[in-house]
Amino acid sequence: MLDQTLSGSVGRISPEAPIPVLKAEARKDGLGGAGNVANNLSRLGCRVALIGVIGTDPEASLLIGLLEREGIESRILVTKQRCTTRKMRVVSARQQMLRMDFETTDPVDDSTENELIRRIMTALDEGPDAVILSDYGKGVCTPRLCRTLLDGCRERKVPVLVDPKGADWERYRGCTLITPNLNELCLAARRTIPNEDRDVEQAARELMNCFELDRILVTRSDRGMSLFSGESALHEKTVAREVFDVSGAGDTVVAVVTAFLAAGASLEEAVRAANRAAGFVVGKAGTYAISREDLLTELHQGARSASLSKVVPLDRARSLVEAWKSGGQRIVFTNGCFDILHAGHLFCLEKAKSLGDRLIVGLNSDASVRKLKGPGRPVNPESFRAMLLAALFPVDLVVLFEEETPLKLIEALKPDCLVKGGDYRPEEVVGSETVASWGGEVVIVPRIEGLSTTAILQSVLQKDAGGICQSGKGIPDTEAGGGGFLR
8 A cells, every 4th residue: 555644834723614724845655554564574685575456546656666666576466446545644743633545445356356366376386485464454355365375375384474454363264473463452352452461361362272373473552562372472561762653563563573584583583673673663753664774773772671681580481481492492501600701601601502592591699609609709799690691692591590509490491401511420410310301411511621710719819919820720629510611
């Protein structure tokens, strides 16, 4: 559809009726609807083909020109039977005053439907990485067209993401991911749903069961978005900022999620990126397609907060692990005090991450470190130690524990691989029997000789006293295993 914005200034009230008179000054044409989804994908660097229906009117020519300008391949069907869908927003002083819709909402006729299906199947035979079904309730996404597309994607093992419309989700049965907003979720559930985590999850799971949906991503305005997959739930809080215009935010979400999935990212990573992207576009006037540079800047600015978000309580960690495992990802676990972070730690963390898809680090709390090391430790409090670990690229989650050993964490998270640094035999590692009971493995990472927190601290003390220490030689290592990894 074509998005048009008519802007100008208002200086008086009409003598004909109590309404403002706009002095029109400018008109801006843009891609809307599925065109906006395609534009987001194109600006993110994806190759995109767009299939839909337009009329033979002047608006159709404008729309085709915009697609060409943005490098989007048009496979749109032109018909005399319908007008080109157009939305015109009237704006003054950055305030939307009125919206006018020019559209046909009757279902397309049989010949148009058949030609659309033919074009869809041709596109599927070309091997796309993903397909988006953007339904705007304009009569194009008929039940037969949706069913044919979904069946074709399933046969070819192509993920299909759906941006739904209306109360009837039967046509979307079996899709990979569906992305309703809260109002659309209420329509499909046929009841009002409070915007609370528990209520949204209950409705989402009912619909997942009813329509055989693999996953649901619900966008929830100022409450962010919630992903439900299998038994897991992921709630991403909104990025706090001033909201200027929510037009097209849903298009941006489905586009970013699809782009990330097609590039091989996990669904959780895709959702987090989409949350940042949506927060960015709502601060823009009118419908705005986010660019690759925009998104990279957003993700960079959110890197610090993203690192801190890696530090989670056990319940949250368990939920995330369930989501990762349902997506076929391999979970690796290690633990330690990490009092003074050094190269030995990084070496072993990188090695641990290479053994799977996700690395979880169990971190001894301050009280736990004191039990193990004595009253003079830790040097750095748990909040600092957790922050540093979370900032490291190999680390996906940091979970604090109060006990002397991480056995409780291991039993709760059920990792596929347990990693320990130092001179141990696998059977000596805490949790080895537990991990083996569900078919997991234990891996010992050799330590880097001379690198340990204890050696570093003793070296500092000796230098302060006028002594010289080279590579920790001659300094007794009091840490278990002397590994420089786990302590």
